[in-house]
Amino acid sequence: MSVNVRINRAVKTYGNFRAVDEVSVDIAQGEFFTLLGPSGCGKTTLLRMIAGFNSVDGGEIYFGDRLINNVPAHTRDIGMVFQNYAIFPHMTIFDNVAYGLRNRKIPKDEIRERVEKTLDIVQISHLKDRMPAAMSGGQQQRVALARAIVIKPQILLMDEPLSNLDAKLRVQMRTMIKKLQKELGITTIYVTHDQEEALAVSDRIAIMKDGKIIQLGTPEEIYNRPVHQFVANFIGTSVFLPAEVVSQDENGEASIQVSGYTFRVKLGRKAPKKLKLSVRPKQFLFNDATDEGIKGVIRVATFLGDYWYYEVELTSGETVEVHEYTKEHEGARPVGTAVKLLLDLNRITIFNEDGTEAIR
Amino acid sequence: MKRRLDFWSVVKFACFALMLVFLVYPFFSMFAKSIISPEGGVTFDNFAQFFKLKYYYSTLKNSLSICITVTLTCLALGIPMAYCATRYNLIGKSVMNVMIIMSLMSPPFIGAYSWIVLLGRNGALTKFLTNLGINMPSIYGWGGIVLVFTIKLFPYVYLYVSGALGSIDSSLEEASESLGSGKFRRIMTVTLPVVMPTILSSGLMVFMTSLADFGTPMLIGEGYKVLPVLIYEEYISEVGTNAGMASTLSVIIVLCSTFVLLLQNAVVMKKNYNMSALRPPAVIKLRPIPRVLISFACILVAFLGFLPQIVVVVSSFRKTSGPIFTSGFSLNSYRDIAYKLSQNIKNTFTFSITAIILIVIFGMLVAYLSVKRRSKTSTLLDTMVMFPYVIPGAVLGIAFLSAFNKPPIVLAGTPIIMIVAYVVRKLPYTVRSTSGILYQIDSSIEEASISLGRSPMKTFFTVTARLMAPGVISGAILSWISTINELSSSIMLYSGRTGTISVAIYNEVARGGFGTAAALASILTLVTLLSLLLFQIISKGKVSIV
Ligand SMILES: Nc1ncnc2c1ncn2[C@@H]1O[C@H](COP(=O)(O)OP(=O)(O)OP(=O)(O)O)[C@@H](O)[C@H]1O
Ligand SMILES: [Mg+2]
Numbered sequence: 001m002s003v004n005v006r007i008n009r010a011v012k013t014y015g016n017f018r019a020v021d022e023v024s025v026d027i028a029q030g031e032f033f034t035l036l037g038p039s040g041c042g043k044t045t046l047l048r049m050i051a052g053f054n055s056v057d058g059g060e061i062y063f064g065d066r067l068i069n070n071v072p073a074h075t076r077d078i079g080m081v082f083q084n085y086a087i088f089p090h091m092t093i094f095d096n097v098a099y100g101l102r103n104r105k106i107p108k109d110e111i112r113e114r115v116e117k118t119l120d121i122v123q124i125s126h127l128k129d130r131m132p133a134a135m136s137g138g139q140q141q142r143v144a145l146a147r148a149i150v151i152k153p154q155i156l157l158m159d160e161p162l163s164n165l166d167a168k169l170r171v172q173m174r175t176m177i178k179k180l181q182k183e184l185g186i187t188t189i190y191v192t193h194d195q196e197e198a199l200a201v202s203d204r205i206a207i208m209k210d211g212k213i214i215q216l217g218t219p220e221e222i223y224n225r226p227v228h229q230f231v232a233n234f235i236g237t238s239v240f241l242p243a244e245v246v247s248q249d250e251n252g253e254a255s256i257q258v259s260g261y262t263f264r265v266k267l268g269r270k271a272p273k274k275l276k277l278s279v280r281p282k283q284f285l286f287n288d289a290t291d292e293g294i295k296g297v298i299r300v301a302t303f304l305g306d307y308w309y310y311e312v313e314l315t316s317g318e319t320v321e322v323h324e325y326t327k328e329h330e331g332a333r334p335v336g337t338a339v340k341l342l343l344d345l346n347r348i349t350i351f352n353e354d355g356t357e358a359i360r
Numbered sequence: 361m362k363r364r365l366d367f368w369s370v371v372k373f374a375c376f377a378l379m380l381v382f383l384v385y386p387f388f389s390m391f392a393k394s395i396i397s398p399e400g401g402v403t404f405d406n407f408a409q410f411f412k413l414k415y416y417y418s419t420l421k422n423s424l425s426i427c428i429t430v431t432l433t434c435l436a437l438g439i440p441m442a443y444c445a446t447r448y449n450l451i452g453k454s455v456m457n458v459m460i461i462m463s464l465m466s467p468p469f470i471g472a473y474s475w476i477v478l479l480g481r482n483g484a485l486t487k488f489l490t491n492l493g494i495n496m497p498s499i500y501g502w503g504g505i506v507l508v509f510t511i512k513l514f515p516y517v518y519l520y521v522s523g524a525l526g527s528i529d530s531s532l533e534e535a536s537e538s539l540g541s542g543k544f545r546r547i548m549t550v551t552l553p554v555v556m557p558t559i560l561s562s563g564l565m566v567f568m569t570s571l572a573d574f575g576t577p578m579l580i581g582e583g584y585k586v587l588p589v590l591i592y593e594e595y596i597s598e599v600g601t602n603a604g605m606a607s608t609l610s611v612i613i614v615l616c617s618t619f620v621l622l623l624q625n626a627v628v629m630k631k632n633y634n635m636s637a638l639r640p641p642a643v644i645k646l647r648p649i650p651r652v653l654i655s656f657a658c659i660l661v662a663f664l665g666f667l668p669q670i671v672v673v674v675s676s677f678r679k680t681s682g683p684i685f686t687s688g689f690s691l692n693s694y695r696d697i698a699y700k701l702s703q704n705i706k707n708t709f710t711f712s713i714t715a716i717i718l719i720v721i722f723g724m725l726v727a728y729l730s731v732k733r734r735s736k737t738s739t740l741l742d743t744m745v746m747f748p749y750v751i752p753g754a755v756l757g758i759a760f761l762s763a764f765n766k767p768p769i770v771l772a773g774t775p776i777i778m779i780v781a782y783v784v785r786k787l788p789y790t791v792r793s794t795s796g797i798l799y800q801i802d803s804s805i806e807e808a809s810i811s812l813g814r815s816p817m818k819t820f821f822t823v824t825a826r827l828m829a830p831g832v833i834s835g836a837i838l839s840w841i842s843t844i845n846e847l848s849s850s851i852m853l854y855s856g857r858t859g860t861i862s863v864a865i866y867n868e869v870a871r872g873g874f875g876t877a878a879a880l881a882s883i884l885t886l887v888t889l890l891s892l893l894l895f896q897i898i899s900k901g902k903v904s905i906v
Contacts, residue, residue: 053807072366073810074819080811086804090826100812144808151812 002187003064003154004029005050011058012045012211019045021211022059027204030185032178036198037208038234043191044159046208050189051157052076063154079148079186081158085140087132093119093143094128100151118150121180138169145177149184156181156188162197174201195235199223207231224347229355232278239320240355241294243275256350258343259294259316265345267360274353281323283344284312286333293340296320301332308332312339367817368733371725372741378722379744381769382780386759387614393762394607406608416590416605420612423587426502426577427570430509434566437510438517439559441658445518446525448646451655456662463665464515465892467845467862467884469575471508473869473877474668475499476580477675482684504580509573511665513566520562524555564624568617572752574848575862579869587613588754588848595758595852607762610755617750669885676882680875693879697864701880703857704864711775711860712843715782720836722783723790724828728820730791731798732806742791749788756785757852773855781849786842790835797831830898837895841888 005027012020020042027033035043048054050061052073061068068076079100088096094115101111119125122142132140141161148156161177162170178201181188192198198205199219207215207222207230215227226232229240243258252267258277287293299319300311303326310322310333322341324333333339350359397403410416445453463471478485479499489496497503528551552559574588581589587609594606646654679688697705730742748756760781765772771780801824809819825832847862854863861880868877 051807051811053810072815073807074813074815076811077813078811080808082804082808084802084804086802086808088805088809088823099809099814103813103818147808147812157811 001154002029002185004031005155005187005189006062007046007050007059008061009059010046010049010056010061012042012049012054013057018211020049023208023211023213024059025206025213025216027187027189029187032181032188032190032201032203034190034192034198034202034205035208036192036195036205036234039193041208042211043193043208045211047157047159047189047191050155051078051080077151077154079151079153079156081141081144081148081156081161083160083163085137085144085164087140087143087147089132091132092128093124093130093132093135096132096143097128097147097150100147104151114150115146118146121149122146122176137164138173141165141173145180149180149186152184152186154187156186158188159191160193161190163192163194170197177201199235207234225358226278226349227358229276229278229351232349232351232355236280237321238278238280238349239318240351241277241279241318241320242353243277243350245271245273245275259314261292261294261342263343263345265350265360267350269359271350271359272352275359276351276353276355277343278349278351278355279320279343280347281309281321283347284320284322285342285344286322286324286329287340287342291340293342296339296341298333298335298337298339301335303332312341367815367820368729372729372733372738375722375726375729375741376737379741382784383744383747386756386763389763390607390610390755390759394604394611396604406604407612409605410608410612416609419585419587419590419609420616422502422584423571423613423616426505426509426586427567429506430513430570431563431567433506433510434514434517435559435563437514437661438562439521441514441661442518442521442525444654444658446522447644448654449643449651450658451651452659456659459659459662459666460515460518461892462669462889463512463662464519465841465845465888466512466669467847467865467881467888468512468573469579469847469862469866469869470672470881470885471512471668472504472576472579473865473874473881474671474675475504475508476869477671477685477874477878478667484685500580500582501584505577505584505586508576508580509566509570511668512576513569514661515665516565516569517559517562520558520565521555524558525551528554560624564620567620568750571613571617571620572750572754572848574752574754574851575866578866588752591752591754591758592851595754595761606758610758613752613755617752621750672878672881672885675874675878678875678878685874693875696876697879701861701864701876704859704861704880705883707775707778707858708844708860708862711779711782711858712840715779715786715843716836716840718779718783719787719790719839720832723787723794723835723839724825724832726787727791727794727798727828728824731795732803745791746788748785751785753781753785753846753848753850754852756781757849760849760853772853773858775858777853778850778858778860781853782843782846785846785849786839789839789842790832793835793838794828794831797828801827833898834895837891837898841891841895844887845884 007023007025007027009022009024010020011018011022023046025033035046037043045054049056052068052071056069063076088099091099097115097118098111101114106114116125116128119128122145124139124142124146127135127139132143135143141164144161158177162173165173174197181201190198190201199222202219204216204218205222206213209230215222215231217225222231223235226235232238233240241258243256246255246257246262248254248267248271252269253264254267254271255262255264256275294314296312296314298310299313300309302309305326307323307325308329310324311319312322313319320341351357352359394406395402395404397405410420444450445456450456476499477483479496480486483499486496499507572588574592577584577586578589578592585593591606591609591613594609675685676693677689677691679686679690679692726741726745729738760777761772764770764777771777805827806816806819806824809823810816814822845862846860847866850860850863851866854860859867861884865877865880865884868874868880
């Protein structure tokens with residue numbers, strides 16, 4: 001049976017260095033939960049704490065109601081998929097997958113049946129008598145996956161399982177993993193530093209930085225409502241423009257100026273004087289009608305099928321990336337054209353000056 | 361929060377306890393014995409005496425003189441041979457390699473024995489040459505020791521250096537050549553510096569082995585006494601005289617070895633050019649005449665190393681009358697040993713097999729701890745285990761005797777003390793080759809097994825141990841070869857019932873039983889040869905012999 005996982009202020013220290021720093025998170029039963037962050041942020045460390053390969057130096061980790069801080073790894077009932085697959089090189093594929101079952105006093109017939117069924121699911125039943133050395137990376141990863149799920153673990157843990165595969169296979173495999181996870185309804189904790197992969201597979205994502213969780217939310221929330229400049233920067237492409245509050249009335253309606261362009265927007269609370277706007281390439285709009293907008297000149301224009309890709313040099317000297325759907329504007333805007341850019345006010349994110357807090 | 365004691369903590373604790381009892385305690389007692397006067401106070405009289413009396417200090421001088429000369433001669437012989445063998449298309453290269461490996465792995469004192477049989481007072485060659493009117497210089501003494509050691513130990517240099525020369529990427533030398541260096545200049549400025557650390561290591565190996573060896577100088581040295589021989593004699597005659605002297609000498613020799621080892625670490629470790637050749641250097645095709653000449657010279661040298669074993673086997677089938685070989689062949693020598701010395705043969709094999717089983721178990725665990733559970737304590741454990749590698753067997757014998765001939769642990773004269781000495785002394789071979797393999801096993805393999813519900817202990821036996829097996833078995837075979845041939849610690853520790861083949865050979869030679877000695881040595885040679893074959897098959901050339 002799959003369970004929920006509760007992590008309460010978990011800490012892992014190496015000497016004086018906190019690799020995982022008071023992380024708290026509740027992961028629901030059956031959820032596909034992803035730890036996402038740049039290299040060295042502590043994802044693997046946290047995952048290995050959950051697996052039981054790293055000690056928990058502070059806080060608690062629960063599987064359901066069971067406190068597992070000091071439970072030895074082999075009794076935690078987890079399935080784990082490793083980045084380098086970790087297939088036992090001296091066993092056939094069948095024996096690899098059967099390995100976890102043979103320890104559990106399961107009758108031989110049932111073992112055979114379960115192994116074959118699982119190999120079927122990951123589509124490698126025709127390879128079951130091969131030795132691992134004679135298999136491709138993708139096939140090995142399927143073995144690793146089969147081996148982890150055949151034991152019907154309470155929790156499935158995966159540490160960058162796809163990072164050794166080529167781009168096309170990666171997309172194929174992640175679709176399979178996601179489908180499989182939903183079918184089995186198994187609580188899954190997935191580690192990756194690939195944001196696209198995270199957005200594609202996850203129910204919820206935790207963005208980690210320096211051992212802490214910066215933001216926790218669905219892929220949509222993370223993408224559309226970053227709470228920290230770091231998140232906006234890490235997920236997708238964003239530019240950051242310094243802005244200033246000219247005035248704000250008691251309803252929260254504020255008048256904000258950015259690069260000589262002033263716009264009005266309703267903020268939920270009293271804003272500080274200085275702000276930072278985070279704008280994605282699709283949140284810039286060309287203004288062909290009036291004289292209003294951030295002024296700039298087109299420096300690069302590239303046709304990318306669905307949209308035109310422009311690089312616009314602002315009068316402030318900064319260069320921003322702008323995407324315009326081909327259906328919104330006929331033909332190219334030639335390099336050298338002077339343009340005015342408006343902002344998609346409902347979508348852009350407004351941070352405080354140092355980007356540590358989202359005002360809206 | 362209390363952490364549960366896991367399998368590996370228990371193993372680590374147990375290993376430590378064993379090392380304390382069987383390594384630290386003996387060496388501590390030996391040291392204590394060397395500085396405690398008969399009245400019970402602390403004294404450095406023994407050390408003072410050592411440096412005052414010529415009888416004592418001359419042995420240190422002799423030892424150093426032998427070791428330094430032998431190191432130089434081995435380098436002078438081994439390096440050019442290694443260069444020729446790796447770079448030129450020599451004839452009979454594989455035969456040559458087999459002979460060289462055989463001579464390295466042969467029982468340590470067979471060389472001395474055979475050269476006595478050939479060139480000694482009643483030697484076959486001596487007689488032959490005397491009849492021709494040629495008087496050979498005496499084989500006994502300094503010259504003989506140097507000759508035997510050189511022939512026996514140059515394989516270390518040869519094997520180490522050919523390994524290094526074979527793994528220089530050829531682009532390195534080509535780069536030098538493209539910069540306009542001539543061949544000699546290239547060797548001196550590129551090739552040699554790159555293999556220098558290896559040359560130093562091999563030199564150290566030769567130095568240490570010749571410093572520690574007891575059998576050769578004992579048999580062939582006669583009046584020329586080196587430190588290990590003196591230790592043995594002091595120990596034998598210790599009853600009544602100065603009880604601490606053997607210990608004192610042992611402490612001195614331990615200090616010498618440790619000093620040389622530290623020196624090597626300081627020099628070599630800092631600049632180890634670790635390379636694995638992408639493109640190994642090309643083999644140069646020599647013109648026929650140089651090719652034949654160089655091949656002949658190399659094979660001749662290799663043959664000299666192998667000759668003792670031929671001599672031994674041939675001698676074992678010759679008729680003897682007392683210490684003299686007479687003409688004609690017979691199996692009398694074998695009949696004699698079957699009659700008189702079967703106990704020794706049985707002992708060698710029972711002790712060695714027991715020791716090897718323990719070495720395999722202990723070696724796997726220690727190697728695992730030091731590679732996969734890296735911590736300060738496991739590094740310390742590893743250092744302790746490797747320590748006997750540089751300790752002469754005679755010294756280990758003295759240490760064991762000073763510790764285990766009195767309560768609380770009395771083992772002197774029992775088979776146990778022999779077996780334990782073998783384990784302690786030969787463990788490093790297995791630990792080294794096992795560690796080598798372990799570094800190549802990714803820890804996630806084990807974690808995968810644990811995550812699938814097998815305990816760390818079960819995981820070790822079902823996964824890790826299986827993957828380690830080739831390294832363990834290869835190492836164990838090397839340990840085994842070196843155990844059956846072990847003389848220097850056995851001669852210290854044996855009693856009437858626990859003599860081994862090596863001990864018997866030594867005693868037979870000492871009292872002139874050359875025929876029986878040869879028969880015994882032939883048995884060892886045969887077993888060694890078979891073990892080496894097994895080693896080659898199992899290691900598939902992946903584990904180096906040295
Ligand atoms: N055994 C260790 N000893 C000391 N520091 C460690 C150890 N293991 C990890 N760290 C440190 O902890 C931090 C987090 O490491 P971790 O492996 O969890 O990163 P990660 O987020 O998985 O990165 P990546 O995406 O590169 O795998 C890093 O700064 C790392 O250097
Ligand atoms: Mg990682």
